[in-house]
Amino acid sequence: xxxxxxxxxxxxxxxxxxxxxxxxxxxxxxxxxxxxxxxxxxxxxxxxxxxxxxxxxxxxxxxxxxxxxxxxxxxxxxxxxxxxxxxxxxxxxxxxx
Numbered sequence: 001x002x003x004x005x006x007x008x009x010x011x012x013x014x015x016x017x018x019x020x021x022x023x024x025x026x027x028x029x030x031x032x033x034x035x036x037x038x039x040x041x042x043x044x045x046x047x048x049x050x051x052x053x054x055x056x057x058x059x060x061x062x063x064x065x066x067x068x069x070x071x072x073x074x075x076x077x078x079x080x081x082x083x084x085x086x087x088x089x090x091x092x093x094x095x096x097x
Contacts, residue, residue, distance in 0.1 A: 003088060004030045010087035011080075021080050029084045033060045037088075049093050057085040 001009075004027045011018040011026065018026070036059050061081050 003034055003091065006091050007084050007087045010090075011083060014079075014083070017076060017079060017083075020076055026080065026084065029060065029064065029081055030088065032063055033085055033088050036060060036063060049089055052093075053085055053089045056089065057082055060085055 007030050008018075008023060008026055011021070033056060037056050061078070064077070064081060
C-alpha cells in the first residue's frame, strides 16, 4: 500500500472532512510530507515518534503555507496536515520497527 493510499484510508475516520479535503489535495500534502522527510531522517529520529510528528508537521505547514498562501490555510487544512502527518509517522514507525 502506498503512503497516499494509507493516509487516505486513515482519514476515513473523518468522512466529512476527508470529503471536503478531496483525494487530490490529500495526495499533494502527502507528497509534500514525504519530500520533506527522507526515510533516513525518519529512521534516525524514530526513537521519539511525538518529536518526529511535531517537527515534520511544522515543516509541512510552513511549506504548504508558502505554496498555497496564508489565506488558504483554513481550519480544514490545519486539521488535514496534522492528520496526514500523524498517519504517515505511524506508518513509517510501524514499517521500521
